[in-house]
Amino acid sequence: MAPKTPIKNEPIDLSKQKIFTPERNPITPVKLVDRQQTEPWTPTANLKMLISAASPDIRDREKKKGLFRPIENKEDALTGSLQLDVVGDSAVDEFEKQRPSRKQKSLGLLCQKFLARYPSYPLSTEKTTISLDEVAVSLGVERRRIYDIVNVLESLHLVSRVAKNQYGWHGRHSLPKTLRNLQRLGEEQKYEEQMAHFQQKELDLMDYKLGEHKKDGYSDSQDQQLLDFSEPDYPSSSANSRKDKSLRIMSQKFVMLFLVSKTKIVTLDVAAKILIEESQDTPDHSKFKTKVRRLYDIANVLTSLALIKKVHVTEERGRKPAFKWIGPVDFSSSDEERGDVSASVLPELKRETYGQTQVCAKQRLARHGSFNTVQASERIWRKADSEPSSPCREAQGSDGYSLEIGSLAAVYRQKIEDNSQAKACASKRVTPPSSSLDPAAPSPVLSADSEYGVTPLAHQVFSVAHTDLQPFSMQNGPNGQVGVVSRAPAASDVESLQPALLAGQPLVYVPSTSLFMLYGRLQEQLSPGSRATSERDSRSSEVTAAEQSSTPSVQKRLSEERKPQEEEPATKRQSRDYEDGPLSLVIPKKPSDSTDMAPPETVGDGGSASLDDLPRNGERPAAEALSGRAPSAWGNPSGRTETEKPSEEKDSPTEPPLLQYVCVQSPAGLNGFSVLFSGSQILHAVGPSSGPVNLGLSGLGSAAHLLIGPAAMLNPKSSTLSSTDPQLQGPLSLNLSPVMSRAHAIIQPESPACGGHPVSAVQLQQSPAPVTPKSIRRTHRETFFKTPGSLGDPVLRRRERNQSRNTSSAQRRLEIPSSGAD
DNA sequence: CTCTCCCGCCACCCG
DNA sequence: CGGGTGGCGGGAGAG
Numbered sequence: 001m002a003p004k005t006p007i008k009n010e011p012i013d014l015s016k017q018k019i020f021t022p023e024r025n026p027i028t029p030v031k032l033v034d035r036q037q038t039e040p041w042t043p044t045a046n047l048k049m050l051i052s053a054a055s056p057d058i059r060d061r062e063k064k065k066g067l068f069r070p071i072e073n074k075e076d077a078l079t080g081s082l083q084l085d086v087v088g089d090s091a092v093d094e095f096e097k098q099r100p101s102r103k104q105k106s107l108g109l110l111c112q113k114f115l116a117r118y119p120s121y122p123l124s125t126e127k128t129t130i131s132l133d134e135v136a137v138s139l140g141v142e143r144r145r146i147y148d149i150v151n152v153l154e155s156l157h158l159v160s161r162v163a164k165n166q167y168g169w170h171g172r173h174s175l176p177k178t179l180r181n182l183q184r185l186g187e188e189q190k191y192e193e194q195m196a197h198f199q200q201k202e203l204d205l206m207d208y209k210l211g212e213h214k215k216d217g218y219s220d221s222q223d224q225q226l227l228d229f230s231e232p233d234y235p236s237s238s239a240n241s242r243k244d245k246s247l248r249i250m251s252q253k254f255v256m257l258f259l260v261s262k263t264k265i266v267t268l269d270v271a272a273k274i275l276i277e278e279s280q281d282t283p284d285h286s287k288f289k290t291k292v293r294r295l296y297d298i299a300n301v302l303t304s305l306a307l308i309k310k311v312h313v314t315e316e317r318g319r320k321p322a323f324k325w326i327g328p329v330d331f332s333s334s335d336e337e338r339g340d341v342s343a344s345v346l347p348e349l350k351r352e353t354y355g356q357t358q359v360c361a362k363q364r365l366a367r368h369g370s371f372n373t374v375q376a377s378e379r380i381w382r383k384a385d386s387e388p389s390s391p392c393r394e395a396q397g398s399d400g401y402s403l404e405i406g407s408l409a410a411v412y413r414q415k416i417e418d419n420s421q422a423k424a425c426a427s428k429r430v431t432p433p434s435s436s437l438d439p440a441a442p443s444p445v446l447s448a449d450s451e452y453g454v455t456p457l458a459h460q461v462f463s464v465a466h467t468d469l470q471p472f473s474m475q476n477g478p479n480g481q482v483g484v485v486s487r488a489p490a491a492s493d494v495e496s497l498q499p500a501l502l503a504g505q506p507l508v509y510v511p512s513t514s515l516f517m518l519y520g521r522l523q524e525q526l527s528p529g530s531r532a533t534s535e536r537d538s539r540s541s542e543v544t545a546a547e548q549s550s551t552p553s554v555q556k557r558l559s560e561e562r563k564p565q566e567e568e569p570a571t572k573r574q575s576r577d578y579e580d581g582p583l584s585l586v587i588p589k590k591p592s593d594s595t596d597m598a599p600p601e602t603v604g605d606g607g608s609a610s611l612d613d614l615p616r617n618g619e620r621p622a623a624e625a626l627s628g629r630a631p632s633a634w635g636n637p638s639g640r641t642e643t644e645k646p647s648e649e650k651d652s653p654t655e656p657p658l659l660q661y662v663c664v665q666s667p668a669g670l671n672g673f674s675v676l677f678s679g680s681q682i683l684h685a686v687g688p689s690s691g692p693v694n695l696g697l698s699g700l701g702s703a704a705h706l707l708i709g710p711a712a713m714l715n716p717k718s719s720t721l722s723s724t725d726p727q728l729q730g731p732l733s734l735n736l737s738p739v740m741s742r743a744h745a746i747i748q749p750e751s752p753a754c755g756g757h758p759v760s761a762v763q764l765q766q767s768p769a770p771v772t773p774k775s776i777r778r779t780h781r782e783t784f785f786k787t788p789g790s791l792g793d794p795v796l797r798r799r800e801r802n803q804s805r806n807t808s809s810a811q812r813r814l815e816i817p818s819s820g821a822d
Numbered sequence: 823c824t825c826t827c828c829c830g831c832c833a834c835c836c837g
Numbered sequence: 838c839g840g841g842t843g844g845c846g847g848g849a850g851a852g
Contacts, residue, residue, distance in 0.1 A: 101851095102828070102850050103850090105827095105829095106826090106827080107827075107828080132841090143841085143842090144829080145828085145829090147842065148843085151843080164840095165841075246844085247843075247844085290845060290846060292825095292826090292827095293826080293845085293846075294844085296825095296826060296827055321825070321826085
């Protein structure tokens with residue numbers, strides 16, 4: 001092995017190792033090779049090296065913690081925390097052997113791990129200091145990578161540099177504000193126009209290439225022309241210097257594009273072009289390429305934050321990589337201005353819905369609570385309950401709720417810490433028991449009710465989730481599982497679970513627009529003129545028929561393909577899917593005026609997962625509610641809780657599970673990805689096919705999916721497809737089996753224990769038919785846990801716990817001696 | 823093949 | 838000027 005002497009913290013990498021390797025020439029950087037031959041390089045080994053390299057302090061700590069984190073072995077995590085201590089190399093090796101795989105090393109995963117270390121909404125009291133060295137060591141990566149993460153986080157003000165190797169963790173508290181500002185800036189920069197401009201150009205270009213050369217006739221060489229903007233100068237940022245090119249700035253701009261975009265979808269090429277344009281760089285191809293690379297880096301981080309999700313925009317010419325904003329959209333509250341769809345559409349409905357919504361919300365909460373912390377939740381929502389009327393609820397709802405949460409959070413955190421030790425023990429029980437997924441099938445919901453339901457719900461959801469839950473969940477991060485994991489230590493215990501859930505709940509905000517579109521479509525048309533329409537139009541240009549066509553077929557394929565896997569629990573493949581996981585969907589739209597009034601409700605949960613245990617009493621009411629309108633949102637708390645335990649999936653950790661968006665399942669090709677269609681089209685496509693559209697929303701960690709059936713309809717058969725989500729398959733699949741048609745929420749709660757799971761909620765359509773979930777459940781459940789993301793984490797988590805202190809407070813002392821402060 | 827994007831060299835820049 | 842930062846782009850894994 002190689003750990004030779006630690007070479008300071010710098011380059012500890014494998015690369016060095018080659019040096020050691022006698023046989024091979026230094027020239028080729030063959031890391032793997034070395035490993036094989038020498039065998040030294042297992043992650044563990046690597047880690048050790050790193051550790052050794054690290055400052056002594058760190059080293060010590062780490063050792064104590066036993067943190068060797070085999071990165072990929074989730075298993076240990078699951079299995080046990082027992083292994084907390086240093087994992088034997090031998091054992092570890094096994095896992096490790098499987099190579100780390102590129103995915104495991106991805107920035108996104110790394111970011112999740114990073115985020116998992118800190119609470120999304122730290123208490124003001126706890127000031128967390130991030131030591132780059134420490135983080136790098138603990139995450140087992142070189143510092144350079146940490147910079148990438150931190151820079152983007154910094155652009156969103158989640159962190160800020162305090163000193164030399166030190167960053168302060170702020171969490172998401174100010175995220176809404178930051179986003180609002182960025183949005184404003186973006187508007188000022190006229191990014192929207194720029195985007196449109198480029199998009200258009202692109203289309204033209206493409207046509208040209210295709211031979212259509214409709215307009216200008218650009219030639220390839222002229223491609224670059226695209227880059228240039230004909231438009232006058234925007235107030236673009238100042239000249240750019242190195243700084244302007246910084247990842248930080250790029251990140252902000254990228255975010256601005258989303259915020260300004262009506263569709264909330266930004267294709268990388270367009271973003272790259274705009275950035276280049278702005279920077280006034282000469283648009284050359286290599287620049288473009290570089291830009292795109294950076295955008296991917298940024299996107300990975302944002303994805304980990306559950307702010308965006310990868311999608312593909314399908315155009316006639318083909319698919320283009322793009323990202324969709326799934327973070328909060330309404331933070332600004334000026335819906336009208338912004339043209340919120342919701343606002344414009346059916347204003348009055350919203351109100352009505354509220355009432356129902358509330359119900360739902362409660363239920364959800366209740367449910368939620370059940371898995372998570374029952375009591376706590378009860379209290380919480382109880383309050384909400386008390387106040388039936390919207391006005392009230394908002395007040396109480398938010399505040400009260402949040403407060404509660406806050407406290408809970410604190411408790412939770414504490415618990416975790418305390419438990420860290422306990423975990424070991426706990427770990428054993430980790431496994432969750434029941435897992436029935438919930439059968440509920442959501443799809444139909446949309447159809448009828450969509451309108452109303454949507455708006456309000458979204459709204460509510462938004463508020464609640466956002467406000468309250470989110471924080472919680474966010475702690476762990478967007479990553480969902482990771483976060484959870486981390487926080488919840490091993491998860492295992494019930495107790496831990498609870499908290500975990502909270503923490504883990506992923507809340508995803510779905511851009512309302514899209515949903516709306518969908519909904520609208522489903523129903524038929526929404527109100528005319530609404531913005532949605534306009535959006536659609538615009539979008540439609542991009543996305544077009546292609547999608548439609550694809551859709552139907554896609555579904556089939558998916559079903560086919562995926563099915564097989566469905567069973568499989570762990571499925572390796574799943575790794576990439578974001579979808580897996582419990583999800584929660586939140587739809588944010590907010591009603592315009594009501595901001596204040598906004599009912600807070602909800603969060604639904606999506607429960608799909610097996611949470612049966614929950615007493616769902618709450619549900620029934622839901623049915624009623626449903627009947628009328630559909631609530632559209634689901635939140636899922638999913639807590640993924642702890643659970644992660646087992647997983648062993650080896651590899652997969654992969655992507656961030658978090659975010660999902662509305663997507664139609666992509667055709668086979670895309671596994672994890674979804675394709676976004678323009679609203680209208682989708683529907684069409686879908687409708688005919690009757691397949692449900694799957695919206696994947698995942699929560700943070702776990703993802704959930706929403707299936708939307710085309711108009712109400714969902715034939716049972718359709719469910720088939722959907723049911724298994726392709727991606728999810730294993731994991732979360734909510735199967736909607738036949739049920740789907742009626743979807744409802746269903747979820748029987750049974751084992752709270754599982755609680756961890758996310759549940760998916762589903763909604764409902766009117767017919768409350770009982771749904772039976774297919775067998776899915778348990779298996780799936782397990783799978784859930786295994787979500788990729790989680791996998792990786794486990795490790796962390798363990799360490800985390802140890803480190804948990806970081807979070808809390810202690811960390812700072814760690815500071816690097818060397819750098820010493822000052 | 824294309825899409826992603828990891829890796830890490832090496833330039834900046836700050837103290 | 839040494840070390841923290843982080844731009845940048847080669848090149849390779851994944852699909």
